[in-house]
Amino acid sequence: EQPGEEQKHMQTTLVIIKPNGVQGGIIGEIIARYEKARLSIAALRIRNITREEADGFYAEHRGKGFFTELVDFMTSGPVVLLALRGEKAVEAVRQMNGATNPKNAQPGTIRFDFAPSMGENVVHSSDSPESAAREVAYWFKDSELVNYPAASHLL
């Protein structure tokens, strides 16, 4: 459990805006969707990740046919690392991102609207509270996470 989650159902989840989302100029569009859903930004950084970092992050997929392509893609350009906090944030963000294969994604999801293919599906998000705890801690120190109530009164 991350700091500031004493409230029931409050969760922090890890999102990565993948290199094609960054290069495609939709960082702001994607983050705006999360803010409009009353998720607050607990941590945010843009940078390149190393092959070693990508390999460790996606350790559950080591040995699968798409693994090398996945690591190649994730290291092909800068990514945005984002920790998002809110009510049932893990499932909420999975729903907003849409199915892994954009061909199966619902209209209105980020992957339906922007992803050209399963391999380049624009966004990552944690798939369970346990994954979220591991993934947030993988990229961010506790001291880098901030806490504030999400609001939409200026939107």
Ligand code: UDP
């Ligand atoms: N992936 C792929 N081919 C596959 C399955 C996954 O290229 O058959 C890629 C895809 O980009 C996906 C990532 O590997 O986002 C991680 O796969 P996972 O099953 O964890 O999907 P996610 O949790 O991202 O929806």
Ligand code: MG
């Ligand atoms: Mg996954």
